[in-house]
Amino acid sequence: MVAWRNLDQLDAFHALQALEDQVVLKEVMLGDSGKERVEKYQVPMAEGLVYNFAAKKVNDRVLATLSDLAKEAQLTEKFQELYNGEIINTGEHRRVLHHLVRGQLGEDVCVDGVNKRAFYVEQQNKIADFAKKVHAGEITNEAGEKFTTVVQIGIGGSDLGPRAIYIGLENWAKKTGNFKMEAKFISNVDPDDAAVVLNSIDIAHALFILVSKSGTTLETLTNETFVKNAIKKEGLDPARHMVAVTSETSPLAKGTDYITAFFMDDYIGGRYSVSSSVGGAILSLAFGPEVFADFLAGMAAADDTAKNEDIFQNPAMLDALIGVYERNILDCEVTAVLPYSQAMSRFPAHLQQADMESNGKSVNRFGEPVHYKTGPVIFGEPGTNGQHSFYQLLHQGTTIVPLQFIGFRENQAGMDDVIEGSTSQQKLKANVAAQIVAFACGKEDQDLNKKFEGERPSSIIVGDQLTPKTLGAILAHFENKIMFQGFLWNVNSFDQEGVQLGKVLAKNVLAGKSEGALAAYSKLLGI
Numbered sequence: 036m037v038a039w040r041n042l043d044q045l046d047a048f049h050a051l052q053a054l055e056d057q058v059v060l061k062e063v064m065l066g067d068s069g070k071e072r073v074e075k076y077q078v079p080m081a082e083g084l085v086y087n088f089a090a091k092k093v094n095d096r097v098l099a100t101l102s103d104l105a106k107e108a109q110l111t112e113k114f115q116e117l118y119n120g121e122i123i124n125t126g127e128h129r130r131v132l133h134h135l136v137r138g139q140l141g142e143d144v145c146v147d148g149v150n151k152r153a154f155y156v157e158q159q160n161k162i163a164d165f166a167k168k169v170h171a172g173e174i175t176n177e178a179g180e181k182f183t184t185v186v187q188i189g190i191g192g193s194d195l196g197p198r199a200i201y202i203g204l205e206n207w208a209k210k211t212g213n214f215k216m217e218a219k220f221i222s223n224v225d226p227d228d229a230a231v232v233l234n235s236i237d238i239a240h241a242l243f244i245l246v247s248k249s250g251t252t253l254e255t256l257t258n259e260t261f262v263k264n265a266i267k268k269e270g271l272d273p274a275r276h277m278v279a280v281t282s283e284t285s286p287l288a289k290g291t292d293y294i295t296a297f298f299m300d301d302y303i304g305g306r307y308s309v310s311s312s313v314g315g316a317i318l319s320l321a322f323g324p325e326v327f328a329d330f331l332a333g334m335a336a337a338d339d340t341a342k343n344e345d346i347f348q349n350p351a352m353l354d355a356l357i358g359v360y361e362r363n364i365l366d367c368e369v370t371a372v373l374p375y376s377q378a379m380s381r382f383p384a385h386l387q388q389a390d391m392e393s394n395g396k397s398v399n400r401f402g403e404p405v406h407y408k409t410g411p412v413i414f415g416e417p418g419t420n421g422q423h424s425f426y427q428l429l430h431q432g433t434t435i436v437p438l439q440f441i442g443f444r445e446n447q448a449g450m451d452d453v454i455e456g457s458t459s460q461q462k463l464k465a466n467v468a469a470q471i472v473a474f475a476c477g478k479e480d481q482d483l484n485k486k487f488e489g490e491r492p493s494s495i496i497v498g499d500q501l502t503p504k505t506l507g508a509i510l511a512h513f514e515n516k517i518m519f520q521g522f523l524w525n526v527n528s529f530d531q532e533g534v535q536l537g538k539v540l541a542k543n544v545l546a547g548k549s550e551g552a553l554a555a556y557s558k559l560l561g562i
């Protein structure tokens with residue numbers, strides 16, 4: 036049995052607080068010691084990726100204490116309990132099974148006589164079969180013509196992950212001959228979101244995927260009707276243009292006006308659902324089921340490394356521990372995710388939900404207040420765009436923001452030119468290397484306005500190229516990092532009560548039941 040204890044009840048945490056090691060990055064990262072540190076402070080990840088943490092404010096003593104903390108917090112045992120199907124989501128009294136969607140890490144998990152791994156694989160096979168039939172023109176619109184576009188209607192976890200992964204692989208798929216159908220996404224209840232998408236597609240040849248795990252989300256159900264009305268206006272039958280992805284227990288599961296339905300279940304949290312039917316349907320239609328299978332294989336490989344007890348063979352655990360060190364010892368409030376890859380432009384937005392909805396908690400898993408900081412604020416943009424936007428504050432502002440860079444040796448599209456002595460990809464890579472050193476080491480100047488203090492910590496994940504497997508491995512790395520941090524903070528990372536209050540108040544407004552400030556704001560907004 037594992038012991039679920041608060042971070043401040045752990046001896047290793049107090050040992051960490053007592054350490055007087057102040058790693059000065061501009062000392063350790065300059066000259067030969069910097070070279071040695073970059074070579075030494077890195078660990079292999081799945082799919083040939085590397086996690087390099089040389090520019091983090093850690094040394095061997097801090098790392099040894101973090102390793103003690105991992106053991107005392109029983110991170111490996113807790114992960115084991117999770118993938119073996121224990122009720123880890125205490126708030127909703129649910130299992131947490133997103134790892135099982137992409138591979139069998141431990142024991143069989145059976146619920147009400149159903150083997151859950153078999154259920155997830157069955158849904159994957161059903162989606163693969165459907166996608167192949169759509170691509171082959173065996174499933175068509177009412178005129179017997181092929182669907183050319185697929186549009187996902189969903190929000191939060193039913194949008195962000197699938198959208199980030201679609202954008203992440205679109206160019207790779209076009210280059211490698213795996214591009215089957217263009218995908219679009221409607222999420223916001225702002226009518227302009229649906230309107231822009233509907234105006235940009237040929238509705239007669241569009242297949243819509245309605246995605247809602249609960250089947251009750253206001254935005255998604257509103258957009259479903261909005262889209263069905265648009266289909267009807269074209270003189271078409273919505274039931275011939277829409278499939279559903281939902282949990283078997285949701286109201287949508289009983290719906291009859293869909294071509295077919297694919298299922299997930301209550302054990303897959305929305306923000307962890309990209310590997311389930313939620314991402315499976317759109318990604319298999321856009322790129323083919325084999326590409327989706329490769330993406331899952333990359334995730335499974337990363338999950339496998341997350342089982343290692345040794346933090347130097349477990350990059351997700353190490354990343355999580357360093358993040359807790361920065362949050363609870365160095366007192367950093369924010370973390371930026373900075374992929375030097377345009378294809379990862381929506382990845383930080385997905386991680387915002389994954390991380391902040393998971394660990395943005397003030398009570399522990401037993402509902403008791405915690406007396407330490409939990410999840411940081413997450414934001415990010417792809418480099419080098421961010422450099423010309425918010426990096427000023429990162430370099431010279433009064434807030435120290437730990438940074439998580441991601442970079443690749445090769446680009447995806449294969450199209451590149453030598454311009455003034457270097458390719459664009461080389462320029463991109465030179466920029467990320469330069470930024471890490473600039474953030475860490477800074478620069479002296481008599482003019483304080485031009486002085487860079489340095490001491491801004493960062494890590495980098497490096498790979499050869501962004502592919503289905505490496506993207507899967509990177510996503511699973513972050514999912515597992517968030518999970519380990521939740522274990523360390525002793526919070527339930529798998530519920531999200533904090534989103535409820537706003538939903539209830541909005542319903543009251545729409546039902547004409549508001550008073551006081553709510554009524555005044557409603558009037559101001561012309562409701």
Ligand SMILES: O=P(O)(O)OC[C@H]1O[C@](O)(CO)[C@@H](O)[C@@H]1O
Nearest residue numbers: 191192193247248249252305534
């Ligand atoms: O898939 P559903 O049930 O429509 O939920 C969408 C999103 O809404 C949330 O519950 C938060 O509002 C997320 O956790 C979830 O990803």
